[in-house]
Amino acid sequence: MTLHDEQEKIQKAMNETLSGLQGDPWLAQRVLANVKGDIKMKKRISVSAAIVITLLSVSILALAASDWVGIGEFLGKIVGGWTVNEQAIVKPLEQKYSGAMLDLTVTEAYWAEDGLSIVVKVDAKSEDQLPFYSFEDGLLDEEGNITDFIEIDGEKMKLDDWRQGRDMIRCEVRPEGEGWSWYQRTDEGLFLVVTEWNVDGDAMKKGALLEFGYSCENMQTGETDYGVLNVELPPMSVQQGHK
């Protein structure tokens, strides 16, 4: 298949598949009315997103009340103080990945009913670089622009004092399937907690190889890097309820 054939095939596939999307016959009028200030644009939000926001808010409030003691205990506190099943957690994993700008170390994994979570320690390869997670408290404003402050352990610090001239490396790790991510910054550094929902239970019990995508961007130079973390897990059992 030539590149041209590939492109034609992709166009045909996408145009057919998305042919059900319907345009809005009144869009032009709404745009003009909005520009003239007559109508505020509604930010629509899907029902599923609203549910997720509610669940995340509850989870984050629980996290705020706890100290970081490791992912098993962290998740145990969120789900109401369950004792962690030893076979539901693997630590230390110490699986290391070396990117162009960052070293990523998967330190532990935990399988609970909401999915498989990994903890990734993020270290910059250079002392002149400072990794950060996109949604660290206070760091980004609503439009995604870096502000002048960052919150660490609840304390606001001027960004320049924290940066000390280093390049800021925005980083994220995400599951290949559906899931979510969060972060924790401790004296030991930056940790990302990444959860993949709906893992294959049978595969997990035999030992699984899961893929997580990572990407990072140097905010000062624009350099980017991305790739895949292949996380090898031994046979695990899922954490279910109280032990």
Place this chain on the structure above:
Amino acid sequence: MERMVSMYQLSLLRLCYAYLHDEEMAKDAVQETFIKAYRHMDQFRETSSEKTWLSRIAINVSKDMRRSAWFKHVDRSITLDMLPESACPATEEHRNLTAEIMNLPPKLREAALLCWLQEMSYSEAAEALEITHQAVSGRLDRARRKLRKALERSEDHDPA
């Protein structure tokens, strides 16, 4: 404005939906795109086409939406049952291929949607994404490799 909306609304809706995976958000993104286009009409340079210019705005609007706090923490992967019902018959292989393109990592997805769906040249896509021509080429190459199996399955089932 009516002419622009009439000509480009559907194309931009498909682009935004393929990027955001949510029909309601895609409609908001399209509306915001045309609002921004109207407000910045004086900045439109005749050196690029209207479609390129609007696609660039649409991608940036979609990226801003994707960065918003709630959206960021939900990885909205697409499965076949989440795709909208097609107005014309779409084979399962085509739906699979579409879903796989929509599930590409964001930076590969951007390049793929602009070049393959919006039929932009590498130069136009590079301008829209504010990256180099080589970066566009590299991202498309990676996207093709990720889509290899889906493309082969689609080829097997497509009539000549």
